[in-house]
Amino acid sequence: MSYQSFDEADSILTSDQSSNLNMIMSVPLQITVEIGRIRKPIKDILDFTSGTIVGLDKQAGSQVDIFVNGKPIAKGDVVVVDDFYGVRITEVLSNNEIMKLI
Numbered sequence: 001m002s003y004q005s006f007d008e009a010d011s012i013l014t015s016d017q018s019s020n021l022n023m024i025m026s027v028p029l030q031i032t033v034e035i036g037r038i039r040k041p042i043k044d045i046l047d048f049t050s051g052t053i054v055g056l057d058k059q060a061g062s063q064v065d066i067f068v069n070g071k072p073i074a075k076g077d078v079v080v081v082d083d084f085y086g087v088r089i090t091e092v093l094s095n096n097e098i099m100k101l102i
Contacts, residue, residue, distance in 0.1 A: 032067040033087050035078070063090060071101040 013021065036056025048054075058064075064087060066074040076087040093101075 029068050030070075032070070033076070033078075034065045034067065036062075071098075073098055073101070 036058040038054060038056055040054070063075040064078055065072055066076055066087060066089065073093050074089050075091040076089040079086050079088050
């Protein structure tokens with residue numbers, strides 16, 4: 001028995017399919033970068049004042065986790081570009097791993 005291959009590089013989209021793909025590709029997704037976490041009891045949080053330092057569970061220079069719509073998809077390093085923070089992506093999950101998260 002033979003099955004149709006969906007991995008052909010020569011597949012050509014119809015104009016409707018191309019339009020639908022362009023619409024899907026323009027959907028905005030929320031990207032979140034997490035530099036660390038910590039759990040604190042309420043009594044400690046109520047003692048927070050201006051200048052309080054909250055230690056996180058990662059060391060300085062550690063890779064940060066990158067989430068798309070709440071799902072972890074990559075890791076990266078924090079960088080500064082023109083006085084703005086950014087993330088240089090260093091690892092990305094494979095498409096198969098990302099699809100398993102959905």
